[in-house]
Amino acid sequence: MSMLRAxxxxxxxxxxxxxxxxxxxxxxxxVKVIIGPSGSGKSTLLRCLSxxxxxxxxxxxxxxxxxxxxxxxxVFQKFNLFQNMTALQNVMIGLVEVRDLPKNxxxxxxxxxxxxVGLADKTAQYPDELSGGQQQRVAxxxxxxxxPKAMLFDEPTSALDVELVRxxxxxxxxxxxxxxxxxxxSHELRFAHHVASSVLMMDEGRIVEEAPPExxxxxxxxxxxxxFLSLVE
Amino acid sequence: MLxxxxxxxxxTALTSxxxxxxxxxxxxxxxxxxxxxxxxxxxLALGRESSSRAVRTLVFLYNWIFRATPTLLQLLFIWNxxxxxWPVFAGTWFTxxxxxYIALSLNEAAYMCEIIRAGLLSVDPxxxxxxRALGMKRRRILRRVIVPQAIRIIIPPTGxxxxxxxxxxxxxxxxxxxxxxxxxxxxxxxxxQYVESYxxxxxxxxxxxxxxxxxxxxxxxxxxxxxxxxxxxxxPAVPAISQSDAR
Ligand SMILES: Nc1ncnc2c1ncn2[C@@H]1O[C@H](COP(=O)(O)OP(=O)(O)O)[C@@H](O)[C@H]1O
Ligand SMILES: [Mg+2]
Numbered sequence: 001m002s003m004l005r006a007x008x009x010x011x012x013x014x015x016x017x018x019x020x021x022x023x024x025x026x027x028x029x030x031v032k033v034i035i036g037p038s039g040s041g042k043s044t045l046l047r048c049l050s051x052x053x054x055x056x057x058x059x060x061x062x063x064x065x066x067x068x069x070x071x072x073x074x075v076f077q078k079f080n081l082f083q084n085m086t087a088l089q090n091v092m093i094g095l096v097e098v099r100d101l102p103k104n105x106x107x108x109x110x111x112x113x114x115x116x117v118g119l120a121d122k123t124a125q126y127p128d129e130l131s132g133g134q135q136q137r138v139a140x141x142x143x144x145x146x147x148p149k150a151m152l153f154d155e156p157t158s159a160l161d162v163e164l165v166r167x168x169x170x171x172x173x174x175x176x177x178x179x180x181x182x183x184x185x186s187h188e189l190r191f192a193h194h195v196a197s198s199v200l201m202m203d204e205g206r207i208v209e210e211a212p213p214e215x216x217x218x219x220x221x222x223x224x225x226x227x228f229l230s231l232v233e
Numbered sequence: 234m235l236x237x238x239x240x241x242x243x244x245t246a247l248t249s250x251x252x253x254x255x256x257x258x259x260x261x262x263x264x265x266x267x268x269x270x271x272x273x274x275x276x277l278a279l280g281r282e283s284s285s286r287a288v289r290t291l292v293f294l295y296n297w298i299f300r301a302t303p304t305l306l307q308l309l310f311i312w313n314x315x316x317x318x319w320p321v322f323a324g325t326w327f328t329x330x331x332x333x334y335i336a337l338s339l340n341e342a343a344y345m346c347e348i349i350r351a352g353l354l355s356v357d358p359x360x361x362x363x364x365r366a367l368g369m370k371r372r373r374i375l376r377r378v379i380v381p382q383a384i385r386i387i388i389p390p391t392g393x394x395x396x397x398x399x400x401x402x403x404x405x406x407x408x409x410x411x412x413x414x415x416x417x418x419x420x421x422x423x424x425x426q427y428v429e430s431y432x433x434x435x436x437x438x439x440x441x442x443x444x445x446x447x448x449x450x451x452x453x454x455x456x457x458x459x460x461x462x463x464x465x466x467x468x469p470a471v472p473a474i475s476q477s478d479a480r
Contacts, residue, residue: 050366052362052365052366068368069367069368069369070367070368071368073366074363074366076359076362076363076366078359080357080359080360080362080363081363082360082363082364082377082378083357083360083382083458084378084381084382084456084458085458086460093367093369093377094367094368094369097367097369097373097377098367098368098369124460125460126458126459126460127458128458128459129459129460139363142367143366143367146367146368
């Protein structure tokens with residue numbers, strides 16, 4: 001059974017039909033990378049997968065069921081760390097507020113996950129005092145500590161200075177090696193090459209092509225994919 | 234020094250019981266009315282953003298009525314007209330202080346509504362999105378994430394409202410509340426020495442506002458999130474004197 005599945009998902013905002021029937025599935029441990037032009041609905045799709053947004057039609061399921069709170073982790077382009085909390089508090093809050101863990105337990109787990117993303121020495125810093133790369137790693141720890149069954153990344157490195165991209169991709173790669181099921185919207189094509197189980201091309205609210213990275217990048221079938229790749233590379 | 238300045242009278246006035254009682258009363262009235270208005274304004278602000286059209290309209294009407302009419306008229310209405318409308322307000326419990334407290338709270342809530350609403354809206358929507366992605370309930374996100382960040386924005390204009398309200402308490406002298414202005418008027422009427430009488434009242438206002446400024450800058454630092462408590466840069470620690478003094 002697939003881990004995460006979208007089945008004929010439609011979403012519209014007023015007159016604008018953003019998702020026009022998206023169907024795809026992610027097997028346990030797979031990493032799917034989605035590329036596509038701006039405005040094609042990639043972010044909307046991720047928001048529907050994490051149920052931040054309710055699809056107008058179609059279904060989203062996690063292991064055959066509707067995902068519960070915190071079951072699908074989400075990482076945003078702009079990090080969205082809680083500005084009024086330290087790195088540690090950012091990672092703790094989900095455990096305390098959603099998983100109802102006692103504070104000391106939550107703190108211990110949060111520390112463990114901050115260590116995992118290499119930020120054991122930044123626990124007391126506020127988001128404003130961290131670099132973009134560090135903020136994004138805290139955001140990843142904040143999502144991971146909830147023990148999600150799948151992780152969604154919405155252009156996690158596109159708000160970062162070039163020299164900070166690597167540290168975030170490294171964390172994501174090690175996560176993929178550990179077998180995390182992931183959906184990543186990203187135009188880091190080398191990352192897609194190395195890590196993706198398959199790459200998806202999205203355009204005008206539809207998935208127009210899906211293939212393993214080797215095939216996707218060397219011999220794309222769709223004209224739109226070819227054109228888009230020539231623009232990104 | 235002015236030839237006619239009577240230092241002794243000034244000093245006597247400053248330390249006399251009508252003055253410091255009057256100042257205490259003004260301070261108490263301001264603090265009580267502002268606290269009530271902050272709570273009221275918070276719920277009005279939520280109402281302004283409500284999905285129900287009826288609720289939004291009610292809040293709009295409330296703000297319209299209390300902002301479009303003179304505060305003095307509202308005060309007189311509550312003190313004189315309310316007991317005629319409802320006999321409960323004719324009881325001895327309905328003192329000038331209570332009447333002024335009700336009038337200023339209702340009036341100030343309309344202003345705080347706009348301030349709090351602007352504060353809540355200024356928080357990046359990504360903050361709520363991140364909270365929802367973690368599975369937090371809306372109410373918890375509001376309490377743990379949005380409200381603390383909005384408070385930082387709300388503090389400086391609220392400091393201005395405190396000063397405005399403090400000055401508005403002098404209006405309550407018309408309903409015979411024995412506040413600072415009443416104390417100085419009474420003294421001036423007896424002694425015909427206006428300079429000393431008014432100056433003493435002025436000193437009290439200045440002292441109260443200075444204490445407020447100190448409290449405000451401490452609060453602002455408390456709601457600035459850095460591990461090194463640098464002084465806030467977002468807004469001046471000293472409140473600008475409000476431009477909306479026409480009330
Ligand atoms: N909350 C919203 N309300 C209205 N329109 C939206 C909203 N979110 C996205 N859109 C619109 O939907 C389209 C797709 O947006 P998005 O999913 O962010 O695309 P992408 O992430 O691929 O750039 C865009 O035209 C965008 O303006
Ligand atoms: Mg996007």
